[in-house]
Amino acid sequence: MGARRKHRGSVVECSPIKSSIICSERTYKERAAVVFFRPTEPYLSSQNYGEIFSNQIIWFVDDTNVYRVTIHKTFEGNLTTKPINGAIFIFNPRTGQLFLKVIHTSVWAGQKRLGQLAKWKTAEEVAALVRSLPVEEQPKQIIVTRKGMLDPLEVHLLDFPNIVIKGSELQLPFQACLKIEKFGDLILKATEPQMVLFNIYDDWLKSISSYTAFSRLILILRALHVNNEKAKMLLKPDKSH
Numbered sequence: 044m045g046a047r048r049k050h051r052g053s054v055v056e057c058s059p060i061k062s063s064i065i066c067s068e069r070t071y072k073e074r075a076a077v078v079f080f081r082p083t084e085p086y087l088s089s090q091n092y093g094e095i096f097s098n099q100i101i102w103f104v105d106d107t108n109v110y111r112v113t114i115h116k117t118f119e120g121n122l123t124t125k126p127i128n129g130a131i132f133i134f135n136p137r138t139g140q141l142f143l144k145v146i147h148t149s150v151w152a153g154q155k156r157l158g159q160l161a162k163w164k165t166a167e168e169v170a171a172l173v174r175s176l177p178v179e180e181q182p183k184q185i186i187v188t189r190k191g192m193l194d195p196l197e198v199h200l201l202d203f204p205n206i207v208i209k210g211s212e213l214q215l216p217f218q219a220c221l222k223i224e225k226f227g228d229l230i231l232k233a234t235e236p237q238m239v240l241f242n243i244y245d246d247w248l249k250s251i252s253s254y255t256a257f258s259r260l261i262l263i264l265r266a267l268h269v270n271n272e273k274a275k276m277l278l279k280p281d282k283s284h
Contacts, residue, residue, distance in 0.1 A: 087211040096253045099183040105132040105217035110161035130230045137253045139244025145233045166195035219268040
């Protein structure tokens, strides 16, 4: 994977998490207005898959790993959960640019309904990133990997009515990125929220197309998801044999 550096937008920290709750309770009428005026397109599928490699800036947003917990057994034999650091994956399939937003456990302190709140936190962070970028670097489309993100993004991107927000019918295993040590360790060891920028294609685009690079990435992530150890052996073969 390419080297990482802190993105210039990382100095802009989002408003407190409680603001997400306020957004989630906006009236149905206002939400309906958002849906009415925003451009809509069909979900990403095998039929329109090639469109994500056009000259438009398109982001995938994956919230699968935003709220994560470990499970422990108490002395009484009961199971209890403890939040651990999570992350939002914001990925440009044409360039390989990955915005990795680490969500520190402190975000969840004193909050309830954390699974639902995580969606609104994700939308809040995506909107903050869009605002931090110059207009020419802002996305024209945002594709969410889980349909539960559609409403939160609609609300948080009210100021960007021309950004198309749509879901995906394809099962894209971005959550497997955490099985790559560089990402997993960075997220787990973080002591505060931070935004980190990667080029997940490394130098692939020097010799192959964006379409091929994306297909290769998905193949690697699916392999990591199905059998982590065997996939890592193939990716890093033991040269002593």
